Amino acid sequence: MNFIFSQTMRFISILVLTSLLSLGGCSRSKPIPEFHETVFTMGTLVEVTIVGADEKTAEQAYTAILDDFNYMHNTWHPWQYNALKRINNLLQTGAKFSLAPSILPLITRSQVLSKQSQGLFNPAIGKLVKLWGFHQDNLDDIIAPPEDEDIQAFLNDLPQMSDIHFNNLTMYGTNKNIQLDFGAFAKGVAVDTTIEHLKEFGIKNAIINAGGDLRAIGNHNGRPWRIGIRNPRAEGVFAAVDIFGDESVFTSGDYERYFESDGKRYHHIIDPRTGYPADKSRSVTVIHSNAATADAAATALFIAGPEKWVEIAKAMGIQYVMLIASNGDVHMNPAMAKRIEFTVKQPTIKLSKPLK
Ligand code: AMP
Ligand code: MG
Secondary structure, eight states: OOHHHHHHHHHHHHHHHHHHHHHHHTTSSSOOOEEEEEEEETTEEEEEEEESSOHHHHHHHHHHHHHHHHHHHHHHOTTSSSHHHHHHHHHTTTOOEEOOTTTHHHHHHHHHHHHHTTTSSOTTBHHHHHHHTTTSSOOTTOOSOOOHHHHHHHHHTOOOGGGEEEETTEEEESOTTOBOOOTTTHHHHHHHHHHHHHHHTTOOEEEEEETTEEEEESOBTTBOEEEEEEOTTSSSEEEEEEEOSSEEEEEEETTSSEEEETTEEEESOBOTTTSSBOOSEEEEEEEESSHHHHHHHHHHHHHHHHHHHHHHHHHHTOOEEEEEETTSOEEEOHHHHHHOEESSSOOOEEEOOOOO
16 A cells, blocks of 8 residues: 555545534534645645634635645655755764754754653664665565664664754764654644644634644534544544544554565564564554644554553653554553544453553
């Protein structure tokens, strides 16, 4: 399955649930204005829905956030020649260089999140992601996993976010393998940035859905936003959850980007401890107020798997998690279980202790 296709399917599954609700809104006497636009940016389909704002405001706000997305796409894309590429080249040399304001917040925030996740979320492993070939948009021409000796050579000098240091207005790296890849985090930051920008336009009810990962504010015609969580092993929705107010829902899954070789699936979420795709989870969904944290946490908890997710979720300050394990069992904390409604046959549920 190719990337764009799979992202499109996620996008559609979310759309179905929200449009059912908008039918409910039709019975009101005065229709509440709804603005919908979809754009392909940051490697995914982004759907913007704005409810209850006049058309002109919605359009102005949409144009403004398109600029935001384009800027972030161009600045943070890990493999194009841009600010991030320059930093990546310089970090590996060990030389001091001037701080890059466009990337600095990503680095400092992900240093904290990476530490909290015990290095499972590690945006410094871009070289390993590239070794696997997941830096390419199209995975069709990958025929085999990398050589194990290349993976082990990388792991012998595994870079960490803490290998990036700051000194007054300069920064430098202390590991020759550092290559920043914010693929597990940048989408969350972009969703936060654009939601905050919509709020500056006075918009109270909106949803920014970036390929199934989203942040919502307000409500949908007085009702919660109803969000579908994709089934990791079949078309369609696995479960639904209601969002009311300001919350983000992010999912990391092994079905999103992968290639097959000798009948085995190799997906894009790499366990920095082994150098291989993490094999304990099918998908992890995190609900959190902040999209960037939710994005980093979904990736980290996917790698943590059934045995370790509770410990990492607590350290990252996460309060709602659903982890579908590789054997199909569904692990949740009690607060998440209260919110989740399964749309498939009831799976085996493993409830954790409360996260707080
Ligand atoms: P996500 O879909 O948010 O879980 O992000 C997956 C993407 O993050 C991959 O396509 C890689 O670019 C990158 N990535 C893979 N493994 C890791 C990791 N352990 N920590 C941080 N980023 C990663
Ligand atoms: Mg992520």
